[in-house]
Amino acid sequence: MHPSSTTREPTPALVIIGHGMAAQKLLEQLVSLSPDQQLPWPVTVIGEEPHLPYNRIQLSPLLAGETRTEGLISQQADWFSRHGITRISGDPASQIDRAARCVETASGGRIPYQRLVIATGSRPALPLPLPAHLPKASSVNDWPPGLMGFRDLKDVEQMQAACLAGRQAGAGALVIGGGLLGLEAAEGLRKGGLEVTLLQRSERLMNRQLDEVAAGLLERELRERGLDIITGAHLEEWLESPAGRISGVRLTDGRELHAGLTIAATGIRPEIEFARAAGLACQRAIQVDGHLLTSDPHIHALGECCEVDGETFGLIEPIWAQIEVLARQLLAQPTPPYRNAPLATRLKVSGIDLYSCGELAPQPNDEVLVYQDHALGDYRRLLLREERLVGVVLYGDVSAGNALFEALKAGTPLTRIREDLLLMPAEALARLTQDGPPTAPDDPSGKPGTQDMTDQHRDRDTTDKTDKTDNTPDTFEEAA
Numbered sequence: 001m002h003p004s005s006t007t008r009e010p011t012p013a014l015v016i017i018g019h020g021m022a023a024q025k026l027l028e029q030l031v032s033l034s035p036d037q038q039l040p041w042p043v044t045v046i047g048e049e050p051h052l053p054y055n056r057i058q059l060s061p062l063l064a065g066e067t068r069t070e071g072l073i074s075q076q077a078d079w080f081s082r083h084g085i086t087r088i089s090g091d092p093a094s095q096i097d098r099a100a101r102c103v104e105t106a107s108g109g110r111i112p113y114q115r116l117v118i119a120t121g122s123r124p125a126l127p128l129p130l131p132a133h134l135p136k137a138s139s140v141n142d143w144p145p146g147l148m149g150f151r152d153l154k155d156v157e158q159m160q161a162a163c164l165a166g167r168q169a170g171a172g173a174l175v176i177g178g179g180l181l182g183l184e185a186a187e188g189l190r191k192g193g194l195e196v197t198l199l200q201r202s203e204r205l206m207n208r209q210l211d212e213v214a215a216g217l218l219e220r221e222l223r224e225r226g227l228d229i230i231t232g233a234h235l236e237e238w239l240e241s242p243a244g245r246i247s248g249v250r251l252t253d254g255r256e257l258h259a260g261l262t263i264a265a266t267g268i269r270p271e272i273e274f275a276r277a278a279g280l281a282c283q284r285a286i287q288v289d290g291h292l293l294t295s296d297p298h299i300h301a302l303g304e305c306c307e308v309d310g311e312t313f314g315l316i317e318p319i320w321a322q323i324e325v326l327a328r329q330l331l332a333q334p335t336p337p338y339r340n341a342p343l344a345t346r347l348k349v350s351g352i353d354l355y356s357c358g359e360l361a362p363q364p365n366d367e368v369l370v371y372q373d374h375a376l377g378d379y380r381r382l383l384l385r386e387e388r389l390v391g392v393v394l395y396g397d398v399s400a401g402n403a404l405f406e407a408l409k410a411g412t413p414l415t416r417i418r419e420d421l422l423l424m425p426a427e428a429l430a431r432l433t434q435d436g437p438p439t440a441p442d443d444p445s446g447k448p449g450t451q452d453m454t455d456q457h458r459d460r461d462t463t464d465k466t467d468k469t470d471n472t473p474d475t476f477e478e479a480a
């Protein structure tokens with residue numbers, strides 16, 4: 001792989017390590033906030049991947065054959081030269097020399113900085129140590145053949161090749177992890193023509209986002225499409241072919257599952273090795289404050305490689321909010337600090353609509369409002385605490401998702417619309433906005449539990465049928 005670069009500048013004021021989604025969005029935001037869209041200082045971005053920046057989120061539709069690689073590219077090469085940005089690609093940063101304020105790259109380049117932003121994202125995590133006789137994998141590139149993560153364009157190309165080979169050889173695929181990423185990988189591979197078995201450690205799919213009923217509906221739909229799903233699957237050890245390929249797994253119950261290709265979608269590990277080696281304060285990720293500043297006043301960190309108030313990230317929404325703050329901070333424009341906030345989750349498997357946000361497990365005195373239309377396959381579960389929404393699960397009709405999420409984030413008292421909240425959430429919430437200031441939670445006109453329960457498909461249930469986990473979806477992947 002040969003490093004490539006455009007319009008090199010001698011001393012960039014700003015250097016960004018990593019050219020993924022966060023870095024590219026930061027560049028675009030800096031351009032858009034700069035007078036005449038011209039950056040006030042030279043910028044260099046150092047990318048390990050050889051490609052132009054692309055939309056990682058669209059890798060799932062790409063694998064499923066629903067879009068093409070060209071459609072993922074966020075900016076063409078000339079965009080960088082037009083804005084005075086030097087783009088180095090295919091040449092990862094290998095070291096930060098903080099004393100000299102300089103980044104070294106694998107090819108031996110030394111790039112000085114005045115301000116540095118680390119945006120190196122995450123790597124797929126191994127769900128199980130590799131067999132002892134294999135060398136310890138220091139990166140995903142060291143995983144043995146037959147085993148891979150689902151993280152970048154190269155992975156999709158490899159999976160597409162495996163689909164081709166698997167169709168010819170009749171070999172199947174194993175996907176470990178029944179979170180969002182695992183489900184999207186499994187569906188993509190199935191659409192690519194492979195027999196796919198999905199292993200999920202929990203007793204239900206997407207156990208951090210979905211309750212039993214919604215997870216059951218999802219599982220039924222995926223099974224009907226042809227996916228083999230094993231829940232409650234605990235891994236014992238990797239199976240290995242005589243040629244040293246990972247050829248499947250053995251479960252703790254003794255079952256052996258063989259596959260031509262195994263995908264690990266069981267969590268992510270922030271990419272912080274060289275930040276740690278440079279002496280920056282790190283816990284699970286690089287620790288930053290609300291202005292995305294690390295323990296070094298010249299270095300910021302952003303996205304999945306950073307940690308704010310002990311929280312790490314795996315979804316794009318909080319990263320966009322971080323960028324709003326960091327771009328202004330770098331341009332010396334006033335900005336309030338970034339704060340962690342609730343997140344919503346959607347699955348990108350075509351034909352399956354689900355939406356989840358907030359908490360999943362009810363606390364004592366919480367109310368769980370449930371609506372289910374068996375014929376249409378619609379399911380809605382709202383978790384209320386003191387007349388305010390604290391958790392939402394929607395399956396099928398998800399049209400009210402955003403309105404419910406806004407009400408959840410705002411902590412809006414819902415007393416006045418309790419009658420219609422379950423059946424017509426979007427309409428009821430819109431009425432609440434039109435009607436003016438919300439009613440106080442203790443307003444005597446709003447009595448909890450006054451819903452019409454005559455519809456046989458509606459069902460109000462305040463019993464806790466869920467695992468004692470909350471569904472705060474702080475990562476797109478999920479520990480299986």
Ligand SMILES: Cc1cc2nc3c(=O)[nH]c(=O)nc-3n(C[C@H](O)[C@H](O)[C@H](O)COP(=O)(O)OP(=O)(O)OC[C@H]3O[C@@H](n4cnc5c(N)ncnc54)[C@H](O)[C@@H]3O)c2cc1C
Pocket residue numbers: 017018019020021022023046047048049056057058059060091092093094119120121122150151152181271302303304305313314315316317319348476
């Ligand atoms: C298949 C898939 C689907 C997803 N779908 C969704 C979704 O629907 N919704 C959602 O909210 N989120 C989704 N995500 C998560 C989302 O893509 C990430 O949260 C987001 O990309 C994180 O941005 P980032 O810039 O922090 O990391 P990345 O986008 O991973 O970028 C980090 C970049 O840094 C590079 N890098 C690492 N080390 C170095 C180094 N030493 N030198 C130079 N470069 C380096 C990496 O190669 C990478 O290009 C999905 C993720 C995947 C993999």
